[in-house]
Structures are given as C-alpha cells and as structure tokens.
Amino acid sequence: AGAAALVQAFMPGEEGGAAIAGVLSGRVQPSGRLPVQIPRGHGGQPGTYLQPPLGADSQGISNLDPTPLFPFGYGTSYTRFEVGDLRIGEAEVATDGEFGVSVGVRNTGERAGEEVVQLYLHDVVAQVTRPVRQLTGFARVRLEPGASARVTFRVHADRTAFTGRDLRRIVEPGDIEVLVGTSAADLPCRGTVRLTGPARVVGHDRRLDTPVSVEQEGGEDAVQL
Numbered sequence: 052a053g054a055a056a057l058v059q060a061f062m063p064g065e066e067g068g069a070a071i072a073g074v075l076s077g078r079v080q081p082s083g084r085l086p087v088q089i090p091r092g093h094g095g096q097p098g099t100y101l102q103p104p105l106g107a108d109s110q111g112i113s114n115l116d117p118t119p120l121f122p123f124g125y126g127t128s129y130t131r132f133e134v135g136d137l138r139i140g141e142a143e144v145a146t147d148g149e150f151g152v153s154v155g156v157r158n159t160g161e162r163a164g165e166e167v168v169q170l171y172l173h174d175v176v177a178q179v180t181r182p183v184r185q186l187t188g189f190a191r192v193r194l195e196p197g198a199s200a201r202v203t204f205r206v207h208a209d210r211t212a213f214t215g216r217d218l219r220r221i222v223e224p225g226d227i228e229v230l231v232g233t234s235a236a237d238l239p240c241r242g243t244v245r246l247t248g249p250a251r252v253v254g255h256d257r258r259l260d261t262p263v264s265v266e267q268e269g270g271e272d273a274v275q276l
Contacts, residue, residue, distance in 0.1 A: 059085070059121075077129060082165035082191070085178075086234070088119035100235040101182040109124040122236035124169050124186070129198070130160030134168060134232055137187040137240035144244060146208050146222045146251045153203040154231045154240050158194035165193045168202045170261065171238060178215055184230060184238070190262030199268040208246055208257035215250075222251045 058074055059082075060067055069190055073079035088100050092115060100123035133156070140151030156251035170188040174181040188204045208222050215221045223245045 059089075080130070080162060080164050081128050082126065082167065082235070084124050084167050085121055086123070088123045088125075089118040089121040091116050091118055092156055102183060102184055103180045119236070122165070122234050124234035125236070126167065126234070128162075128164045128166075130158055130162040130164040132164070132166040132194070132233065133157050133159050134166075134239060136200045137231060137242055138231075139229060139242045139244060142210060142245065145248045146224055146246050147207055147248070149207040150177055150244050151203060151205055152231065153201055153241075155199055155201050156192055157199035158196055163193070163195045164181075165191050166190050166233060169232060169234065169236050169238075170204050170206070171230040171232075171235065172206070172211060173230065174211060174213070174223075174248045175226040175228055175243075177213065177223060177225070179213065181213060184235060186235070187261050190265055192265050200268045203264050203266070204228070207258040207261075208251075209253055210261060211246065212253050212257060220254070220257070221251050222246065224248055224251055226252060 060071055060073055063070060070079070074081045088098070090098070096117075102117075103262065134154055136155040138153045140153075141148075142250060145151045152170060154168065156166055158164060158166075168190050169186060171184040172187045173184050175216045187206060187210050190202050190204075192200050192202060194200060211227055212220050212222050215223070229242045229244055230238040231240040
C-alpha cells in the first residue's frame with residue numbers, strides 16, 4: 052500500500068497544472084520547503100515558527116494544540132536523506148567573532164534529489180523574550196543515491212543580535228544553542244556555543260548573512276553560497 056501524499060501549491064499560476072502533474076506522477080523530484088507553518092486544527096491560529104516558549108507550549112492556557120501540522124521549512128521528496136555528525140569549530144567565541152558549524156548529509160534513498168539543510172539558533176537566556184528557534188542559514192544540497200556531502204556554515208555573532216530593553220540592538224554574551232536539520236521541527240543535530248566578552252551594540256552595518264559551503268564526498272571542490 053502506498054502512502055498518501057499532499058502537495059501545497061500557493062497560487063501556482065497558468066503553468067501550475069503541469070508542474071503539479073509532474074510532481075504527482077514522479078517525473079519531477081520535489082524539493083520545495085514551506086515558508087510558513089500549517090495549523091494542526093481548524094481553530095488553530097496560523098502562528099509563526101518564531102514564537103516564544105509560551106507559544107510552543109500553552110501550559111493549560113488554551114485547549115488548542117499549538118504544534119503545527121506541518122512546520123516551517125517542512126518538505127518531502129521521492130527519496131530520503133539523513134543529516135548528522137554535527138561539528139562546531141569553536142566552543143567559545145567573542146561577541147564580535149564568528150564560529151563554524153558543519154554537518155554531514157547523505158541520500159539514503161534510491162533516487163537523486165535535493166535536501167535543504169537548515170541552521171537554527173536559540174538564545175538560551177536573554178534580557179528579553181526570544182524565539183525558541185530562529186533560521187540563521189540554509190543550503191540546498193543535490194545528491195545522487197548513496198552520495199553524501201558536508202555542509203559548513205560560518206556564523207558571525209551579529210546573527211544573534213536582538214533589540215534589548217533599552218531599544219538598542221545588541222549582541223549579548225551567553226550560551227547559544229545550535230540546531231541543524233531539515234525543518235523547524237526536525238532538528239536532530241544540537242550543540243552549544245558560548246559568546247564571551249561585553250555586550251556589544253550593533254548598527255545597520257552588522258552581518259546579515261551566513262556564508263555556507265557544500266563539499267561533496269570524495270574531495271570535490273566546495274560550492275560556495
């Protein structure tokens with residue numbers, strides 16, 4: 052018996068019919084990921100994945116299940132991937148420094164396909180309420196069956212900046228949880244980096260990107276993104 056499939060097409064346009072037919076027939080290998088999350092119940096609010104801890108666990112405030120039916124970043128294909136072997140280059144880094152994060156990804160299915168490896172950060176303790184996780188980087192990785200690659204992110208401390216109590220955007224020292232996986236709810240790789248030194252005020256010139264490289268297994272040249 053085959054498993055049921057669901058295809059979400061947001062305003063697909065005049066070419067949408069052929070595109071959806073290609074996915075359903077197997078001619079096209081889907082690799083899209085949800086830019087939103089889908090509520091689990093009819094009465095659920097279309098909340099953001101950037102919700103604070105209370106939004107993820109209502110603690111009896113509401114009788115509605117706040118967990119999404121399909122989370123932010125979710126997507127499937129006609130093959131399978133495994134993400135693991137997390138490596139964090141630096142255990143501690145200054146509030147104006149950067150650190151490396153890498154994971155391995157392998158196509159364990161029988162068809163070529165693309166996986167979107169996603170990096171999230173979580174500020175464990177901050178002076179204001181912070182999201183339980185925040186997308187900080189991602190990479191689309193195409194792999195043949197049985198092939199693997201290593202995805203490496205370079206994360207500047209500026210990517211942890213937030214607006215503090217005095218309404219200035221700061222990078223605050225403390226522990227940052229690093230999470231890597233294939234959606235906001237599927238994050239098998241977890242580690243911690245500690246930011247050290249004084250809190251630092253950042254401006255419009257702060258780093259807003261996360262460079263990433265993908266190195267195919269076998270020593271082939273890395274692809275810089």
